[in-house]
Amino acid sequence: MRGRIAPILVSLNPLAVRGRSVPPPLVVVARFLALALVLLPERPFGRFLPHLAWLDDLGSFAAFASALHSAAAVGTVLVLIGPLVRTGALLLGGAYLTGLLACRPCQSVAHTFVACVFLMVALSSRRTGTALLRWQVVVVYVGATAAKVFDRDWWDGRYMETLLDGHALYEWAGSAGVSTEPVSLVLSLGTIAVEGAIVVCLARRAWWTAGIALGVLFHGSMVLFLGQTFGPFLCAILISYVAFLRWPGTVEVAVRRGPAWSAVRRLFAMLDSDRTFRVRPDPPARGLVRADVHGTPHRGLAAVVSIALYSPVAYVLAAFALTVAGEAVRSAVLLVLIGAVLALLPSIRASIGRARRRPGWTADASSGSLGGLDTPPMERTTP
Amino acid sequence: MAVRKPCLRSIGTVVAIGFLLLQLTMVVRARFVDARSFSWAPYTTQVDYWLEVEVAGRRLSDDEVSSRYRLWLWGFGRESHGAQDLIDVIDQYERTYGRWDDARVRLEYSVNGRPVRERRWP
Numbered sequence: 001m002r003g004r005i006a007p008i009l010v011s012l013n014p015l016a017v018r019g020r021s022v023p024p025p026l027v028v029v030a031r032f033l034a035l036a037l038v039l040l041p042e043r044p045f046g047r048f049l050p051h052l053a054w055l056d057d058l059g060s061f062a063a064f065a066s067a068l069h070s071a072a073a074v075g076t077v078l079v080l081i082g083p084l085v086r087t088g089a090l091l092l093g094g095a096y097l098t099g100l101l102a103c104r105p106c107q108s109v110a111h112t113f114v115a116c117v118f119l120m121v122a123l124s125s126r127r128t129g130t131a132l133l134r135w136q137v138v139v140v141y142v143g144a145t146a147a148k149v150f151d152r153d154w155w156d157g158r159y160m161e162t163l164l165d166g167h168a169l170y171e172w173a174g175s176a177g178v179s180t181e182p183v184s185l186v187l188s189l190g191t192i193a194v195e196g197a198i199v200v201c202l203a204r205r206a207w208w209t210a211g212i213a214l215g216v217l218f219h220g221s222m223v224l225f226l227g228q229t230f231g232p233f234l235c236a237i238l239i240s241y242v243a244f245l246r247w248p249g250t251v252e253v254a255v256r257r258g259p260a261w262s263a264v265r266r267l268f269a270m271l272d273s274d275r276t277f278r279v280r281p282d283p284p285a286r287g288l289v290r291a292d293v294h295g296t297p298h299r300g301l302a303a304v305v306s307i308a309l310y311s312p313v314a315y316v317l318a319a320f321a322l323t324v325a326g327e328a329v330r331s332a333v334l335l336v337l338i339g340a341v342l343a344l345l346p347s348i349r350a351s352i353g354r355a356r357r358r359p360g361w362t363a364d365a366s367s368g369s370l371g372g373l374d375t376p377p378m379e380r381t382t383p
Numbered sequence: 384m385a386v387r388k389p390c391l392r393s394i395g396t397v398v399a400i401g402f403l404l405l406q407l408t409m410v411v412r413a414r415f416v417d418a419r420s421f422s423w424a425p426y427t428t429q430v431d432y433w434l435e436v437e438v439a440g441r442r443l444s445d446d447e448v449s450s451r452y453r454l455w456l457w458g459f460g461r462e463s464h465g466a467q468d469l470i471d472v473i474d475q476y477e478r479t480y481g482r483w484d485d486a487r488v489r490l491e492y493s494v495n496g497r498p499v500r501e502r503r504w505p
Binding site: 048049051056100103104105106107108109110112116119120122123124125127128132135136139140142143144146147148150151153154158159161162163165230233 | 393395396398399400402403406407409410413414419420421422423424425426427428429431452453454456457464468471472475476479480494495496497
């Protein structure tokens with residue numbers, strides 16, 4: 001009896017991301033986003049002036065809204081708990097997209113992106129790996145860049161001048177008699193350049209890391225500067241970068257042997273549901289912590305970031321920090337993220353260099369393009 | 384001889400690729416129309432607007448106007464997608480839900496701080 005129950009309990013564990021119908025990064029993305037929507041809280045829009053006229057014929061306003069909210073609620077449970085992640089993502093994505101199509105004034109890029117992320121997870125498989133979600137992210141940046149490139153108000157700073165009218169910085173400049181136009185122009189052109197660069201980087205495998213770094217810096221600094229998260233957009237865009245991660249089979253972690261060693265080992269044993277981390281003690285002389293991911297050793301801060309990247313529990317904490325913990329905590333988290341990216345720039349540059357020398361190095365199990373989910377990473381030998 | 388089974392996964396992939404192509408089509412479409420619906424154009428335009436609505440001879444307050452068109456969702460008075468999206472909302476409401484209201488609507492709007500333009504219904 002106990003033997004039968006144990007696998008069921010394992011499959012219901014929200015922190016277990018392996019062994020699903022989609023690769024671990026997509027499970028992490030779907031669960032983080034579903035949790036963030038619950039915490040924000042967000043739910044699909046009800047019907048009002050639909051884009052598609054026939055949606056107005058589907059029951060009463062209340063029944064329509066109730067159906068979408070129920071679908072989203074069931075989808076959330078399925079995504080967060082149990083093996084039916086794709087079914088849950090389909091319900092959530094379908095409910096959010098239907099809500100957007102059914103409500104013209106509710107137009108929202110943030111909610112549209114949320115719906116698309118869930119739908120891409122639902123349509124993904126072990127065979128497609130994370131590719132569909134990755135291309136979804138690229139398409140978003142292509143659209144955002146195109147919208148700005150073809151708008152003259154973005155080339156002369158007029159848009160930014162209007163957007164930031166009333167911002168504390170601009171008010172200060174106004175009172176000091178300083179022209180804000182050069183700042184607006186730099187911000188406008190900078191935004192076009194950065195978004196264009198993100199498109200190029202995310203479309204080219206060898207530059208993914210640079211694209212993610214740019215994206216974190218861009219969105220993090222924008223949220224800090226403007227003081228708003230654009231609804232669920234911040235959570236959705238940041239978590240979608242996980243689709244570009246190579247999820248390792250195992251991470252070798254060496255922790256300095258000391259008074260805290262046994263506590264650290266117990267912590268890993270408790271939180272590491274997938275047994276991703278192989279923790280061992282290290283002689284005191286060799287630093288506090290080291291992590292070996294895909295054969296690349298990381299030390300200090302880089303090791304901590306590497307461990308967090310592949311720990312589902314870190315994403316749960318991040319979801320709470322970015323949603324309900326308040327603006328101060330959110331800002332602190334974003335500053336830490338930006339700081340981590342800046343601190344790890346040398347590693348990022350190194351990883352790009354390695355990828356240039358070895359094109360196709362990410363033909364690994366987690367991306368699903370080759371092999372099964374839990375097989376070790378494979379490397380193409382093509383020069 | 385191995386028989387290939389119809390692969391539902393590949394149907395999902397085809398649907399997903401079609402969905403991505405549809406999004407790119409909407410991005411291209413947005414270059415030729417004024418509306419910005421479903422074109423991945425986040426916060427690319429700032430439209431400041433003022434709305435006057437009279438229903439059966441009575442002028443509605445800002446709150447009533449905001450509720451009438453549900454413009455409170457993103458903040459009444461400023462639209463961050465495009466002027467045409469705002470016009471489409473009012474237009475559709477007056478043609479459908481509000482077609483028996485005998486409403487007179489005057490919209491004044493300014494795109495990115497440019498000179499004010501006006502639109503009236505009917």
